Amino acid sequence: AWQRPGAERLAGSHESVASWRPLGEHRYAWDKSGRLTGHEMWSKTRSEQETRYRYDNRDQITSVLRLNADGPAQEERYRYTVNEQIAESRINGILSQHDYRNECVTQAGDSRYEYDTCGRVIKRTEQKRGFRPQEWRYRWDDFDRLREVKTPDGEVWQYRYDAFGRRTAKRNIIRAAWKQNHHTVSEVRYQWLGMALSASEKRYADGSPALREQWHYRGGFELLAKEARAAND
Template sequence: MRYEYDSVGQLSHCRLPDGCTLDYRHLSGGRLSSIDLNGSRLTSHQFSAGREQQRQQGLLLSQYQYDEQGRLQAHSVSQRDKHLFQRRYNYDANGNLAGINDSRKGNRSYHYDPLDRLISVRGATPESFAHDPAGNLLGQNDLPTANLANVKGNRLLMQGDRHYDYDAYGNLIRERRGSGQKLVTEYRYDCQHRLIGVSLPGGSTASYKYDAFGRRIEKTVDGHTTEFLWQGERLIAESAENRYRSYIYELGSFRPLAML
């Protein structure tokens, strides 16, 4: 990775590990105006009062509206003046998301208990939830509600036919399910409680490696290895035997912008 900055310290150029280049253009005031990939326009952006109002990605145009508290109120996506979908959001007095009006999926409303825990969703696919006094989820939809004996130390011990075992540090080490609980998935951890291995009932195995900062840098699933490259805390690329992917983020955030 190589970076270049403009006279006021803003990122202006970046060379990715695969040789691709990104050029960032900013408006006066520092707002991002556009990003070019290898000399071709990747995205363009319009801001107002510090909030993104419009984003163009190829033929897709995304537009955003906000309420007086800065919360997203509407989001629409169009292509060549043809509306693909639109969503509108509303909130309750406590700031919880109360409803979504989706042009493709219809309306959904969300309902909460006095502690602001989600207890039901109404719409095309209704959902319901039950919690214990500590906020642990005990039941969902028509599944049997767990009793408090199945949640010890805020760790779930059983859900349906699934039984969970933990080590002395609270890490999940085993999941047993199926007839006679014969389908067993096992998890292994290193001395820093990072997951380093998984074995599945069918015989598949996975292993994981980390760098000195705790970032996962490699996984191997049934002999096939994928390597991960990082920029600080952001994953910027992954490389496998026949695949290479780069990830681009919105400036100064962890929100993904594009996958190359």
């Protein structure tokens, strides 16, 4: 469930099981300009992770600091061009340069991007030192809707839409061919309430349901709660 202060900014959320016994809590902090400055994840007894955000005078994030209860802190830093594009990022001390052409990013760290004549990404190649290149390919339709993604491990995801352009399903055609694999999700179906996502259902390769999620709104778009239910619940 989500809670909001008078300014309609999210102040907190709670996680619970079907009996509504709390499992955890998320807390949010905002500055006077309406920018998110803090996020805390709480278990029943302690803060598990705290994230702090800083901005420049253009409202661009310049640093993200994550403090973990059971691990080292993680830090991200960003520098921007005069066109407000990321020029470089430094994540946990690792520097990544960003290059652009015609407002499209062509390289970001270990990843290179290629585009079609409409400016849509059609290929991403990740080249890490000491490893083979990993390649993703993307296919689009005439309405700029993503239709297919091919991943480096040979999997193929295909996407379907309704007449209003809303995504109704994504399906892994490789996994679906192995119907005996009962523990692999091969399809996700979506339901809508107007233009707001109201439910999704993950299905295994044999067609049986795996997980159903529902979103509850107030006034059509203000998210109040998300409900998740496994198939065996």
